[in-house]
Amino acid sequence: MVPLSWYIVLSAIVFSIGVFGFLARRNLIIVFMSVELMLNSVNISLVAFSHYLQSMRGQILVFFIITVAAAEAAIGLAILIAFYRNNPTIKVDEINLLKG
Amino acid sequence: MLKYTLIPLLPLISFIINILFGRSIIKSKAHWIAIPAVAGSFVLALSAFMDVMAGNVININVYTWILSGNFQVPVGFLIDQLTAIMLIVVTSISTLIFIYSVGYMHGDGGYYRFFAYLSLFVFSMLVLVMANNFLLLYFGWEAVGLCSYFLIGFWFHKKSAADAGKKAFIVNRFGDFGFGLGVILVFLTFGSLEYTQVFSNANIALGQTINILGTDVDLITLICLLLFCGAVGKSAQMPLHVWLPDAMEGPTPVSALIHAATMVTAGVFLVARCNPLFSLSHTAMNTVAIVGGVTAIFAASIGLVQNDIKRVIAYSTVSQLGYMFLALGVGAYSAAIFHLYTHAYFKALLFLGSGSVIHALHDEQNMQNMGGLKKYMPVTYAVFIIATLSITGIPGLAGFFSKDEILWRAYLGGELGRGMWLLGTVAALMTAFYSWRLIYLTFHGKFRGTHEKEHHLHESPKVITVPLMFLAVGAVLAGYVGIPPLLREHGDRIGEFLAPVLGHPQGEGSHSEELMVMGASIFVALAGWGVAYMMYVKNAELPKKIGSMFRPIHNLLYNKYYVDELYSKTFVQPILKMSDKVILGFFDAKIIEGIVNGVPNLIGAFSRQFRKVQTGLLSNYGLAMALGALAIIGYVIFMR
Amino acid sequence: MTLPQAFFAYIGGMIVVLSLLVVTRKNPVHSVMWMLLLFVHIAALYLFLNAEFLAAIQIIVYAGAILVLFLFVIMLLNLRKEETEKRFQRQWPFGAGIGVVLAVFFVLIVGKIDVIPPLGQYSIDAIRSEGHIMTVGKVLYTEFLLPFEIASLILLVAIIGAVVLAKKRVE
Numbered sequence: 012m013v014p015l016s017w018y019i020v021l022s023a024i025v026f027s028i029g030v031f032g033f034l035a036r037r038n039l040i041i042v043f044m045s046v047e048l049m050l051n052s053v054n055i056s057l058v059a060f061s062h063y064l065q066s067m068r069g070q071i072l073v074f075f076i077i078t079v080a081a082a083e084a085a086i087g088l089a090i091l092i093a094f095y096r097n098n099p100t101i102k103v104d105e106i107n108l109l110k111g
Numbered sequence: 112m113l114k115y116t117l118i119p120l121l122p123l124i125s126f127i128i129n130i131l132f133g134r135s136i137i138k139s140k141a142h143w144i145a146i147p148a149v150a151g152s153f154v155l156a157l158s159a160f161m162d163v164m165a166g167n168v169i170n171i172n173v174y175t176w177i178l179s180g181n182f183q184v185p186v187g188f189l190i191d192q193l194t195a196i197m198l199i200v201v202t203s204i205s206t207l208i209f210i211y212s213v214g215y216m217h218g219d220g221g222y223y224r225f226f227a228y229l230s231l232f233v234f235s236m237l238v239l240v241m242a243n244n245f246l247l248l249y250f251g252w253e254a255v256g257l258c259s260y261f262l263i264g265f266w267f268h269k270k271s272a273a274d275a276g277k278k279a280f281i282v283n284r285f286g287d288f289g290f291g292l293g294v295i296l297v298f299l300t301f302g303s304l305e306y307t308q309v310f311s312n313a314n315i316a317l318g319q320t321i322n323i324l325g326t327d328v329d330l331i332t333l334i335c336l337l338l339f340c341g342a343v344g345k346s347a348q349m350p351l352h353v354w355l356p357d358a359m360e361g362p363t364p365v366s367a368l369i370h371a372a373t374m375v376t377a378g379v380f381l382v383a384r385c386n387p388l389f390s391l392s393h394t395a396m397n398t399v400a401i402v403g404g405v406t407a408i409f410a411a412s413i414g415l416v417q418n419d420i421k422r423v424i425a426y427s428t429v430s431q432l433g434y435m436f437l438a439l440g441v442g443a444y445s446a447a448i449f450h451l452y453t454h455a456y457f458k459a460l461l462f463l464g465s466g467s468v469i470h471a472l473h474d475e476q477n478m479q480n481m482g483g484l485k486k487y488m489p490v491t492y493a494v495f496i497i498a499t500l501s502i503t504g505i506p507g508l509a510g511f512f513s514k515d516e517i518l519w520r521a522y523l524g525g526e527l528g529r530g531m532w533l534l535g536t537v538a539a540l541m542t543a544f545y546s547w548r549l550i551y552l553t554f555h556g557k558f559r560g561t562h563e564k565e566h567h568l569h570e571s572p573k574v575i576t577v578p579l580m581f582l583a584v585g586a587v588l589a590g591y592v593g594i595p596p597l598l599r600e601h602g603d604r605i606g607e608f609l610a611p612v613l614g615h616p617q618g619e620g621s622h623s624e625e626l627m628v629m630g631a632s633i634f635v636a637l638a639g640w641g642v643a644y645m646m647y648v649k650n651a652e653l654p655k656k657i658g659s660m661f662r663p664i665h666n667l668l669y670n671k672y673y674v675d676e677l678y679s680k681t682f683v684q685p686i687l688k689m690s691d692k693v694i695l696g697f698f699d700a701k702i703i704e705g706i707v708n709g710v711p712n713l714i715g716a717f718s719r720q721f722r723k724v725q726t727g728l729l730s731n732y733g734l735a736m737a738l739g740a741l742a743i744i745g746y747v748i749f750m751r
Numbered sequence: 752m753t754l755p756q757a758f759f760a761y762i763g764g765m766i767v768v769l770s771l772l773v774v775t776r777k778n779p780v781h782s783v784m785w786m787l788l789l790f791v792h793i794a795a796l797y798l799f800l801n802a803e804f805l806a807a808i809q810i811i812v813y814a815g816a817i818l819v820l821f822l823f824v825i826m827l828l829n830l831r832k833e834e835t836e837k838r839f840q841r842q843w844p845f846g847a848g849i850g851v852v853l854a855v856f857f858v859l860i861v862g863k864i865d866v867i868p869p870l871g872q873y874s875i876d877a878i879r880s881e882g883h884i885m886t887v888g889k890v891l892y893t894e895f896l897l898p899f900e901i902a903s904l905i906l907l908v909a910i911i912g913a914v915v916l917a918k919k920r921v922e
Contacts, residue, residue, distance in 0.1 A: 012753070012755065012756075013755050013756055013759045016861045017759060017763065019857070019861050020857070020858055020861060021763045021766060021767070022857075023853075023854050023857030023858060023861075024767050024770075024854055025766060025767065025770050026853070026854075026857070027850040027851065027853045027854035027857070028767070028770040028771055028773075028774055028850065029770070029774070030737060030846070030849060030850045030853055031774060031846045031847055031849070031850035032773070032774030032846075033730075033733055033846070034730055034733055034734055034737060034840075034842065034843070034845065034846030034849060034850070035774070035839050035840060035842070035843035035846035035847065036774060036838065036839065036840070037836070037837065037838060037839065037840050038779055038838070040779045040782075040821060040824065040825060041773075041774065041776075041779055041782055042729075043821070044773060044774075044779075044782055044783070044786060044821065045773075045774055047786075047813075047817065048770055048773060048774070048786075048789075051789075051790070051793055051813075054793070055766075055793065055796060058796075058797055058800050058802050058805060059800060061800075061802070062800040062801060062802070064867075064868060064870060064871055065870045065871040065872065065873050065874045065875075065877075066870075066871035066873060067871070067873045067886060067887065067890040068890075070802055070804075070805055070887060071887070071890055071891055071894075071895050073802075073805055074805070074808070074887070074891065075898060075902055077808055077809070077812050077813070078902040078905065078906060079902075079905060080813075080817065081812055081816060081817055081906070081909070082905050082906055082908070082909030083909075084817045084820055084821070085820065085909045085910070085912075085913040086909050086912050086913055086916070088820055088821070088824045088913075088917075089912065089913040089914075089915075089916035089917040090916055091824060091828075092824065092827065092828070092916070092917045093916045093917060095828055096919075101828065102836075103728065103729050103730050103840065104728055104730065104840050104841070106727075106728070106729065107726060107727030107728050108727060109725070109727035109728075109729075109732075110725060110726060110727025110728075730840055730842060730846075731842070734842060734845055734846070734849070737849045737853070738849065740853075741849060741852060741853060741856065744853075744856045744857075744860070745856065747860075748856060748859050748860060748863065
């Protein structure tokens, strides 16, 4: 048998890679993909918990997370396109409209 | 119970309605709300009076106002014999003056405001007299002060009126400060503010002393003197009398209601109400008597030479209030209340009469520009004569009985009382003189004003003259409840009525002495009349001659002993100067503005640096968020 | 090492390597391709955990829909010159540090899990007896009916939002 902790460690490593990608990359699309990566890592641990606890809830939650991820990707990319139309750049460190 | 609560509540309702809807809806119909309200109070007060006559003393708590530990203050009403009489005086005079105001204030821009303030005033005064504890009394006390400020400064666009309002308010503050301290001291001493508890335990304060700045002061004397401070301020006694003559800037009904009949008598009421305390302190009683006696003659002497018709009456008021304090000081509380009650009628009559004159002359107040109004204004003239006969103490009218009672009680009050009696009698002489001088200057001789004004002379409308007639009836008959026992057995019914609250006056005198005192006061009344007749009717040149002969004295009196100037030099100017230099120049400019400007500058400088944190870059925010998450996880792992 | 453990080691190792490839490739198209492979491995992991339906969803929704959307956007924006520029921001060492520390923290947390809730009714045999899809469906349409409906609303909002945002303004 594979112990539960292996899954969690795997999930943690993937999540951390996602965090790294989110914080380090300049390309906004890759940043988005890092977010997806983090969501997936959470999904892994949820499914693992679901399996080991013999409960369905984890999987249902994954189901909803996938739904939200799809919606988020659609909206996020739409915003990206709308933004790119006005400011032709998707470099995270060149976008500072929030600066006060 | 509701009945008694409604007595002060009706005027309050009238005030609220008038102040809220007066400008937009009610406008010149304001009296349709105010007069029924105050008349309703009068009817209820009469019924309360009947209840008290039947022997019930009403003491009800309506509502718990303040509850903090053992400090309890209810909104409660005590209606005993003293309050019952005050209620009748306040509500009856108010009703008549409200009716009078309909005529007098007709067409004024602030008509609704006037009735709103008058209603508020009546409410405050009723709370003042009906309170069953010191704090509620204090509330009423301050509220009447506030109303008097509103009403004196009613024509606030006139600078002198606005100033007079401020002066009244500020001068009263001096007295009220003492009064407030007195109330606190009462609570500290007796552990309660309710009359019944304080007065029944009055003896425990006896012989106690309190240490002030290293000297031991008799506690009960201190309490009484502090309370008396408030009374001096409100009742315009020396040395805080300066506001009352200036208060004549207000509309005449206000002068009549507040500055003659009701508010200024609050001080007298206070001392009478606190008689169980005052009776314990000889020093306080003597102070009251001396202040009263000196004020009586001091104010009367100023009244001799004033030319403004309302100021003469104002000084007369101060002087008559002096009489009342004189009576209180010699322990004749019921005599003081008796005089308060008769004085309310004839003084209101004098004021409203002068208002009628002023109204007819289109706001002319200088008596030197009047004269010969007798034939134009017969009703006003008649009521003026009645009021004057009454105030000067001509036998058979109200003023005679009460004033005679005071002088007789003073005469019995030991050596000090004897001196005070002398002062009072001299003041009575002066009173007679200036009262008749006022009559002769105003109504006799030839008209000295412009032709324009002479052309417009007319008797005032019914709505003004009818209240005058009612008051005239009061000025004649009010005294018959207090006929001296000398003239009729058991004639002093008001004294008997008030005895449960105020006790019986001390001292016994023979009938011959009493007749002598009575004779003296009748003599001075007639003498003053005679002198006035000589000077202003028989020989009109005489006043000028005498005036120039005794020019320094005349100037001294005419300028009111320079008291205002003295206060201005000693208090007002230094305070203004200090305010300008220290408060405005240093405190306001440096400290307050330093803080006000410094704080934003500091914040601005700080934010200019701090703003750099906000890079606007998504990743920086993400980094901060991740660090925060790390911190939380770290806490969960390592700290728990 | 048992066979399942060996399988997990392969899948897990691949997932980590592919994740690293996703976040480090310069060309976003390459990243998407690696991600596709990553999702397939994750789907395999789901299968390994007896969640067939989720594995299918993973492939269909993530690989089939979301990644295609990413590809669309990349093509749409035509980001040729991006490839020549720096791929990391200046703060990337911080990102790396935080990532490492976070991983360590998570691993430490694993050792701290000491409360194991009671096992539920959905054992492997129970799921097998009626099939995974039916089990998920039953739970989803009974216990989680309301969240399910809300999820559909979220999708609706996302559709409308995406259209409104991405549409060219017609002046």
